[in-house]
Amino acid sequence: MKQKKILLLGGSQQQIPSIKKAKELGFYTVTCDYLPENPGHKFADEYYNVSTTDKEAVLSLAKKLQIDGIVAYASDPAAPTAAYVAEKMGLPGNPYESVKILTEKDLFRDFLHNHGLNCPKAHGYTSCEEAAKDIEQFQFPVMVKPVDSSGSKGVVKIYSSSELKNAVEEALSYSRCGRFIVEEFIKKKGYQISGDGFSVDGKLVFTSYGNELYSGRNGTREYVALGEFWPSLLDPEIKEKVDSELQKLIKALHMKTSAYNIEAIVDENDTVYILELGPRNGGSYIPQLIKYATGVDLVDYTIRAAMGEDCSSLKMVPTVGCWSNYMLLSTENGIFENIWFDKKFKEKNLLNVYCTSTPGDVVHAYQNTTHSLGTMIFKADTIEEMQEITNNIQNYYRVIVKK
Structure with missing residues (x-):
């Protein structure tokens, strides 16, 4: 019997688990992107130098290879390409137009508004002049964001119209399509919700949420993501509200069997806002x-879904224990030397370190995820211990740089 073939878009370090899983499941694995030196490619059977955002080029490659499935694991920019190729070739996947909506913030906010789902006041623009005409209609503070970036890149919170120009310039510098949104700031209650979910035949069957950790130290903005910790501190009834909002959205978009990366906020009135429903697994491990x-x-289910295999065994499962994924970051510019870990923390708590830098690399003081040096995963015995570690992370690890 012919070995089934899967095309995986991207070969970065954090995409290695998907490549290894596809191999483990017995599929012939092909990777592509425009970075032949990416470490994931050596785990694949074949690699092609084709950009994951070039839909037509990837479609041409997929047809030539006669693939049976396609995955954009942990990659927002590649998700529309995967959906486009799957749709054109009649392979398992989500509707291309729906994936496009989910990966462009202005389209997504419009969709939420038009379908009666909770949404902050928001509007998309292509120039500062356009936004300046409308800006006084918004209630400050507002967030200025590129429509097609992730990881806090190009996101700026402003308190007056005089700050708009600089914010727009920064947002546009991170936008591939040259668009940004302005949206009113939502004052959240508790931690922001972050995690992954999975639907089977359009039904949300699994969600696992953590508590988003943000910066504000060492000159970074207070909304720059640092990581998350589990278990979620949401009340059970609020978790049900979040799941319900997600199910409405998944149904409205005609999504199928798919992984999602989820960002949501609960405001002071317990209203749930879905900020992001990324049509792919979450990054940062x-x-x-x-x-x-x-x-x-979830990696196993993602690969199986792309290959049209049965995913009906997936069910909701509660979190046991306390766990965190946390950015490896430098607080200063310099030359990377190594990472120092507190001895007790390293022995008792630390589980994995995924570092993308090697000694001698130039590193930058952390301002957004562009400056991340990777991710570590660690555990704690109690929520109190987890909060003590994450609130005082500088006592447990430091990136050592030479100036």
């Missing part, structure tokens, strides 16, 4: 953290 927390292997 969220699926690996969820496996520690629940025993559920």
